[in-house]
Amino acid sequence: MTTDGYIHLALKGKAGKPLVFTFHGTGANENQLLPIVEGVLPGAPVVSPRGDVSENGAARFFRRTAEGVYDMDDLARRTEAMAAFVRAHRDAGRKTVGIGYSNGANILASVVFADPSLFDAAVLMHPLIPFQPKVQGRLDGKRILITAGRYDPICPPHLTARLEAHLRAVGADVIVDWHDGGHEIRPQEIEAAKRALAEFDVSTGGTA
Numbered sequence: 001m002t003t004d005g006y007i008h009l010a011l012k013g014k015a016g017k018p019l020v021f022t023f024h025g026t027g028a029n030e031n032q033l034l035p036i037v038e039g040v041l042p043g044a045p046v047v048s049p050r051g052d053v054s055e056n057g058a059a060r061f062f063r064r065t066a067e068g069v070y071d072m073d074d075l076a077r078r079t080e081a082m083a084a085f086v087r088a089h090r091d092a093g094r095k096t097v098g099i100g101y102s103n104g105a106n107i108l109a110s111v112v113f114a115d116p117s118l119f120d121a122a123v124l125m126h127p128l129i130p131f132q133p134k135v136q137g138r139l140d141g142k143r144i145l146i147t148a149g150r151y152d153p154i155c156p157p158h159l160t161a162r163l164e165a166h167l168r169a170v171g172a173d174v175i176v177d178w179h180d181g182g183h184e185i186r187p188q189e190i191e192a193a194k195r196a197l198a199e200f201d202v203s204t205g206g207t208a
Contacts, residue, residue, distance in 0.1 A: 049085060
């Protein structure tokens with residue numbers, strides 16, 4: 001996989017900021033999470049791929065056969081491709097952060113499971129992991145924020161709790177932020193992400 005493996009947006013940022021990869025939700029595109037990055041890590045460089053799977057015209061990162069029912073073989077292939085894309089774009093001199101929402105959170109989580117070395121921190125907004133993850137190694141020292149709605153019709157709370165428990169069991173530093181809504185992103189999630197990622201922001205004000 002090369003740096004052009006996906007249609008993507010690449011934005012330069014300030015020195016001292018981590019490199020942020022964003023992964024959009026179903027039906028959105030590479031621009032969806034840019035306002036969130038600006039609210040959480042303003043001025044950070046961004047690489048934002050567009051999902052290359054079409055579901056009735058809606059862009060996604062992997063196939064599914066029904067709501068919450070994943071094509072696991074396709075997920076494995078797409079995870080390998082995305083991990084290679086991330087490797088091609090990583091900057092050895094910067095921390096690397098992933099931010100994903102919904103389907104984007106799911107592919108981000110799958111990449112983290114497959115190669116824990118790729119991200120120093122991940123923000124999983126409303127992930128749905130209906131399978132038992134198999135992490136290839138440990139996640140010691142990795143900061144992972146999960147945000148979720150208590151009444152999310154797509155991501156049942158018990159699956160969020162199961163994901164949290166699994167990540168903790170393999171050493172991740174997990175924070176979970178709940179709101180009393182559904183599948184929508186609320187302002188408190190942006191604030192939670194800002195707090196969770198504050199230690200990664202050591203901007204010196206220059207550009208890179």
